[in-house]
Amino acid sequence: MNKFRQWRRNGSLWLIILYLLLSILVVSTSYYQIKQExxxxLTRGLYDPTSFTFAFQGSSLSIDWRKLDTDKPYTVFNELDTKQKYADRAIYFNEKTFVPPMVSGRYFTATDFYTGKRIAVLGQEVGESVGKEDVFEKNGKEYFQLAGKTFEVIGRMGAFYPSEVDELALVNMDAIDNxxxxxxxxxxxNKMKHDQALSVNQNSIPIQVIDRTDHGAQRYLGTDFYQKGILIFIASILMITSLLFNQYWFNKRKNEIRILWQHGISLRKVYVRTTIQYLLLVSICYGLVSLGSSFLLIVWGKITIDSLRLHILQILIAYGGILLFSLLSIWVLKGNGLKPIDEKGTSRS
Structure with missing residues (x-):
């Protein structure tokens, strides 16, 4: 109880409450950004906003996508024209790729390609409302018929909101003929798009890059503009609140600072000590909220592993921003907070 009263008297209690609320705002914004992306x-059918569409010039080719000369991660889709009621594509990726929300089973892994397998990942509506005749069960396993071939279904993908992946069927690229x-x-x-050529095992293969109209929620809702606006808004809040919180903190502790100074402790040492206490409180509040949110996301399974990594990266960046704004505001308030004490006189008695 004495500690509680001390915190309330020196302003620490309100500082803790305010930074807990601010930390919740930052973490919630990070989660919103991830879910928005x-x-x-998903509404683009797993296509990145920066993806590009192409076709091979001349006759169609069959290439080994493992030998594509690039040091960047990539995912390639072949839009199969099988005249089905749903969208079907062949897929290959190297290194890591986006893993959509899974309703059941699992998504592709790097070991699923070029190993003689025929596997598929279906949207949650494939075989339910559309394409029912192409999905069947045998010996407790689900199978999918495409272009006269049978693929074992290893997973179902889909979110809690409708999207294009609900009626999307993906199969491994190497199991499909040319x-x-x-x-x-x-x-x-971007070199491949600009050069309009793929380099495969040091051989240049010309491609025709096709300009396609953008689609998806980002186009219709303008979410990219709103996301940037949200980031600017949050950064403004961090800057303004840091300034106000620091002003409040130092005003509450002026008497303590004056007493320490009168007892022979230099203002510089007092200033450093008070700043460390302030940053320690900020770090503890933000750390508790960040760790708690990450734990809950893991337990609830609301985001994928890659999204969790992005969430952690974003809250670390935000933490750096909070520290930066805090230090800048402390520096700005240094003259208003501590120098006036010294200006009242040089006597400590």
Missing amino acids: EMNL HPNLYVMNTED
Whole structure:
């Protein structure tokens, strides 16, 4: 109880409450951003906003996608034209790729390609409301018929909101014969798009890059603009609240600072000590909220592993921003908070 009264008297209690609320706001914004990006990707049918569409020039080719010369992660889709009631694609990726929300089973892994398998991941509506005749069960396993071939279904994907992946069927690229259709690639390597050529095992293969109209929630809702606005808004809150919280903190502790100074402790040492106490309180509040949110997300399974990594990265960046704004505001208030004490006189008696 004495500690509680001390915290209330020196302003620490309100500082803890305010930074807990601010930390919850930052963590909630991070989670919102992740779910918004997920929704954008799902409504685009797993295509990145920076993806590009291409076709091979001349006759269709069959290439080994493992030998694509790039040091960037990539995912390539072959848009199969099988005249089905749902969208079907062949897929290959190297390194890591986006893992959509899974209703059951699992998504593809790197070991599912070029190992003689025929496997599929279906949207939660494939075989339910559409394409029912192409999905069947045998010996307790689910199978999927595509282009006269049978694929074992290893997972069902879909979110709690409707999206294009609900009626999407994906199969491993190496199990499909040569199809002269469109390809779509998600990659950060823009060289292929600009050069209009793929380098496969040091051989250049010309491609025709096709300009396709953007689609998905991001186009219709303008969420990219709103997300940037939210980030600017949160950064403004961090900056303003840091300034106000620091002003409140130092005003509450002026008497303590004056007493320590009168007892022979230099203002510089007092200033450093008070600043460390302030940053320690901020770090504890933010750390508790961040760790708690990450734990809950893991327990509830609300986001994928990759999304969890992104969430942790974002809250670390936000923590750096909080510390930066705190230090800047402390520096700004230094003259208003401590120098006036010294200006009242040089005598400590």
